Amino acid sequence: MATTAEQDARKKLFFEMPSFEKTAAFSSLKNYALSPLDLTKEGVISPERIAKMKALAAGFTCLYGFEKVSDDVLQALFQLADQRKALIQMQAMQSGEVVNFIEGVESENRPALHTAMRDIFDAPNSGKAATNARLLVKKEHEKLKKFIDEINVQKRFSEMILIGIGGSELGPKALYNALSFYQRKDRQVHFIGNVDPDDVALTLGSVDLKKTLVVVVSKSGTTLETATNEEFLRSEYVKQNLNPNEHFVSITMPGTPMDDLKRYKAAFYVWDYVGGRYSATSMVGALLLSFGVGYDEFIDLLKGAHAMDLVALKTDPKENLPLLSALLGIWNRNFLGYSTEAIIPYAQVLHRFPAHLQQCDMESNGKRIDRRGEPCAFETGPIIWGEPGTNAQHSFYQLIHQGTNIIPLELIGFIEPQSGHDFEWKGTTSQEKLLSNLFAQAMGLAMGQKNANPNKVFPGNRPSLLLLAKKLTPYALGALLSYYENKIAFQGFIWGINSFDQEGVQLGKVLAEKQLGLFKAEHEGQKAEPFPLGETLLQISKQV
């Protein structure tokens, strides 16, 4: 980690720059937004524009010609990045300086070092904290490799249940599904997240506990849902006369109640500087992907993620895909006023990927105060949602084309199917049909359609960003994940908010505990702490 004096100097630098809405670029962009580029105007969406507005990085081709940006707007966005020192902040993050902080008040006050989880190849980041983090990661990889080799030799376990919620479930699940055709056919991974007892019962109905490894993921080692479900599952092991301690593995921070080799067959570490929603490339993703897919494939995924992390450090924003995308998102959000963004992968295996990005983005940037503790005078993170195409076309695209709100889209496509198994009918393959639909939507949304029948009018002028890669390999998936993680971080840096904490989830926990106190008191025939509103809801629930 940098010395305190260096850090203070750096922090000073940050606070000397103008806040987002006080940059010169902000004013220019506000002006441009008064008459933004009209994509429906004759000749605007030209083949030349589409061919020119293209950025390549880490195996991805990004087409941004369908966004409502002129060259002037792009330049102003690049100035915005510059005036908000976006790259310097990204360097600070990747090298392990404290970026998770809010000045002047109690805050988590630590680095955000998820990039170190994959910085284990050549020429690593030289930052002191990043170096320390990397050395710790390498130790975990050695433990993991040994553990997985043993599992592979023993052949005792053919199933895995991962118990975790939020970042401990969404990312790993999205990645596991995304690698469907790389999965080992002799193994299966299940997920239990929800405290809903039906979630546990569903999984119990479909596994043989004797052959199952149970991985419990909780950074703090005390997450309510996870602890409850762990105990639920342990009790099922005991019922079957099995010793849970021979089946259960923990992933937690060093020193938590779950860092206990008496209760767990093995314990793998994550650290406080890796946020749950950024933990997919830490041991949280590593263990299950190494088991269900393969350790080498997981390493390929890390290589892709690392490659995109390096792209995020490039100084030319036209080569820096995460930064470019962050800026286009800010144009749509703060200047054109679009409050949501839909992520549509034209790839069925990515069906849970939007749900992961929904968390990653909304928990990071759904904030209302800036790093100085002042309320933001502008909108922060948008609402992220989405489902795979072409399915989405038969679902909510009606509103996207003809609704009264404009929704910027991010369309993700691949040239080849992951399965390698395609089907030709009526002169084209299914993959070509998939890709043609993706292209068609970008065109139709941008250009619209005139018609004498008002119901057949498409107003157009609706933006989209295209992200294409040859095939969804583990490497491509890693790059795609890192692209979004870094895009989100860049937006936070430019807005000047802290993308790495989640105070907004605390109030609900406190109130749920109070409500549970009423249920508990009732079971035990005792008097609970007075809580009239909770009492009313409890009584109503009894009459339902």
Add this chain to the structure above:
Amino acid sequence: MATTAEQDARKKLFFEMPSFEKTAAFSSLKNYALSPLDLTKEGVISPERIAKMKALAAGFTCLYGFEKVSDDVLQALFQLADQRKALIQMQAMQSGEVVNFIEGVESENRPALHTAMRDIFDAPNSGKAATNARLLVKKEHEKLKKFIDEINVQKRFSEMILIGIGGSELGPKALYNALSFYQRKDRQVHFIGNVDPDDVALTLGSVDLKKTLVVVVSKSGTTLETATNEEFLRSEYVKQNLNPNEHFVSITMPGTPMDDLKRYKAAFYVWDYVGGRYSATSMVGALLLSFGVGYDEFIDLLKGAHAMDLVALKTDPKENLPLLSALLGIWNRNFLGYSTEAIIPYAQVLHRFPAHLQQCDMESNGKRIDRRGEPCAFETGPIIWGEPGTNAQHSFYQLIHQGTNIIPLELIGFIEPQSGHDFEWKGTTSQEKLLSNLFAQAMGLAMGQKNANPNKVFPGNRPSLLLLAKKLTPYALGALLSYYENKIAFQGFIWGINSFDQEGVQLGKVLAEKQLGLFKAEHEGQKAEPFPLGETLLQISKQV
């Protein structure tokens, strides 16, 4: 169906009433919205308010005290329903009058009779078109009962693949998952929707085609994705020396290319007056639920849906749950300016239910012109999204509590788990933990929290609607589905838009065909119709 003269009289009645934004109630509501109820104000969220603002219907308890509505606002909303003749329009819909139309231009011009699909019990609707529709449905039920009885006796089929997209997949899949603990353990249903060849390959890897019934669902009989996937699957049958015609069943409109008993083992009917997104209670849901769950359970689901259809005809809006909810949604959308709505089922088995409602709502009400063919002078359907709780609490609730946009929530909860299998730990059961979290969120979002640390401030004043039932039985699920279908229809009636067509999906289809022409021409070494933009995209895709 009513006579043309009667219909014309009815239409006249509709056009004589003021449009949405010209009603007297609209003006009152605009005024109230200048200083809406502040839920954070001391004493507003009182036990008395929560206990009082409660509506019961068809087994559901709806709590609307956490919405930002005063008694005045409620009265004005009820007047709005009255001034827009919401109930008369609902009666017209359920009795089979033409409600799918836009005046003065070419439109589908027909009834929307999904309610007739479950109006097969006592005292049915006396409308002529509704009566005809019901008689046809009863015939299909007889066919279905016979077909399923045979399947049950033969024991030849243990798996089913449903090929369909949009409404032909989302609803059936959501319902099938929602009845997880009612499913037959000796059978499994798979779904193929996406034209992505990986979607087919995923299913092929996990079924024994010999034991599989393939149900192909396409109202028109010509949906690109469905036709492609059907051919893909037929070719796999042929490869295995199996006769697809002995395995394939169609669900389509009478007279389409799929209404062909030479190619299909059986053909079941839907009709043009049942929109895809409203077809879950037609044969589209009937066949797969009867196979995978049971015919009797499906009938229970229909009973629940029918019960809620009758609720939608009640004149007192405080007893008419779908209308009440529609009005609260309009208050949030048009007067408080919230552009999205999140649906959060605190029930893991409902994990695909928000995706179904996303289609049902957004395809119905994502419209920009009214029934006169004029552009709407107000916002129409919101963006609908959501994931199950408590998972969502660990994902995007950060933004919901502390983001810069307000998102009204609809929280769905049950008192008992569907599985009947609960777990007690630390003095409360898992189901109680689930329910306590639901209550806690409604309270926290409404009331917020003050704190000296600005990062721990919760601004509150964020609305939610609670919907509770004892247990998610087939009956409750049917009622829940119908609640949303009727809510959506009511909103369309009040806005004066046509909720039953989907012209907005057409442009993409046309452009995709053009793009496919380029791929095809290239395969065949021929020249395609000139399409420079598509050509550019094709060339870019080759360089990816």
